[in-house]
Amino acid sequence: MAAEALARTLDTAAALCAQRGARLTPQRRRVLEILCRTERPLGAYEILDQLREGSRALAPPTVYRALDFLLEQGLAHRLESQHAFIGCRHPGCAHQSQFLICARCGRVIELSDAGVSERLAMAARARGFEAERPVVELIGICAGCASAEPAPDCPS
Amino acid sequence: MAAEALARTLDTAAALCAQRGARLTPQRRRVLEILCRTERPLGAYEILDQLREGSRALAPPTVYRALDFLLEQGLAHRLESQHAFIGCRHPGCAHQSQFLICARCGRVIELSDAGVSERLAMAARARGFEAERPVVELIGICAGCASAEPAPDCPS
DNA sequence: ACGAGATTGAAACATTATAACGTTTCCAGG
DNA sequence: CCTGGAAACGTTATAATGTTTCAATCTCGT
Ligand SMILES: [Zn+2]
Ligand SMILES: [Zn+2]
Ligand SMILES: [Zn+2]
Ligand SMILES: [Zn+2]
DSSP: OOHHHHHHHHHHHHHHHHHHTOOOOHHHHHHHHHHHHOSSOBOHHHHHHHHHTTTOOOOHHHHHHHHHHHHHTTSEEEETTTTEEEEOSSOSSOOOOEEEEETTTOOEEEEOOHHHHHHHHHHHHHTTOEEEEEEEEEEEEOHHHHHHSOOTTOOO | OOHHHHHHHHHHHHHHHHHHTOOOOHHHHHHHHHHHHOSSOBOHHHHHHHHHTTTOOOOHHHHHHHHHHHHHTTSEEEETTTTEEEEOSSOSSOOOOEEEEETTTOOEEEEOOHHHHHHHHHHHHHTTOEEEEEEEEEEEEOHHHHHHSOOTTOOO
16 A cells, blocks of 8 residues: 555544544554555464564564454454455445455455345345354456466466 | 265265266265264364274374365365365255354355355456455354344343 | 376474463543 | 553463375276
8 A cells, every 4th residue: 555545544543443432552553554555465473573573572462462453443354265464445434345355466355345245135134144244255366467367278 | 964964965975076087085975974964164173083083093184185175076165264164065066155154053054145146246347356266154143043042132 | 917196194394363361551530 | 649440462372273295005097
């Protein structure tokens, strides 16, 4: 994420937390910044490595606690299929997300497609199931990678 | 799964594999049986524990290899949000599944809702994204648990 | 029988995540 | 200003999940 957009995202996050009485401490803010600065999703231990830059010795719970907070506040998302985390692309707006995850370049597109959410809700309701936490992730090939690469059946 | 249904599922699996030239070895068959006999999804190490009953000392790769085979053949599914595996409820029929996972009792309903699949495909296609492996899991409360328990806002 | 390829056994290792416990920091009320 | 309770943080150890590696064995077509 570009520097300006990053600053704006962090400001939005701070405002949201203030408004909710939640504390976006320096450490949590730092984790959010690391997440948002990166295009790709990051594993907890990758975040930890970046947090440690500057010779501080931090342990796994530190980063997992910060992530729990960010997930609760809707400032970050967990990609279950990747065991990784990503900064939310539109924090504040309550949203059910779907993720398009490129298996080649690792980039992620965060959607909030109402049609998909509705269909899922319908399917669940029809079985008397009350959905609380949807996990919708499509692993595949993004537009950029599809055009940059030869077709799957192209003779090299 | 009841004994009869289990036997039928295993026979179907054997027939499918034979037809494809894939080898449903005793070990793989045993893992499939463990998966299908159980209502709930099972972690790899839970399966391993059951495989070991009879004092054999098996290592993790044994069960992961069997699971890889079953996943490839569409005889089992992996629940990404649970780090667990489940036997397919309708093997043979090519299908994209969605899973309703009860957070209370652990039971799983495997859907193959065409409307959901289509909506997802549309949303992806609109972004030039070619989905290869969909992960759709709704965590929530199943009908049985909802009726058995007091409402969330019920004063105890 | 022979050999290529698939399957299995076994040990070590890598990665991801949490439990448990103590300390520090923050903030509201006295 | 004190002070007590809650939230946040530090630290160690450990649980849970998944992979690499290499050697031994089995299967099947020739
Ligand atoms: Zn989001
Ligand atoms: Zn890509
Ligand atoms: Zn299935
Ligand atoms: Zn239930």
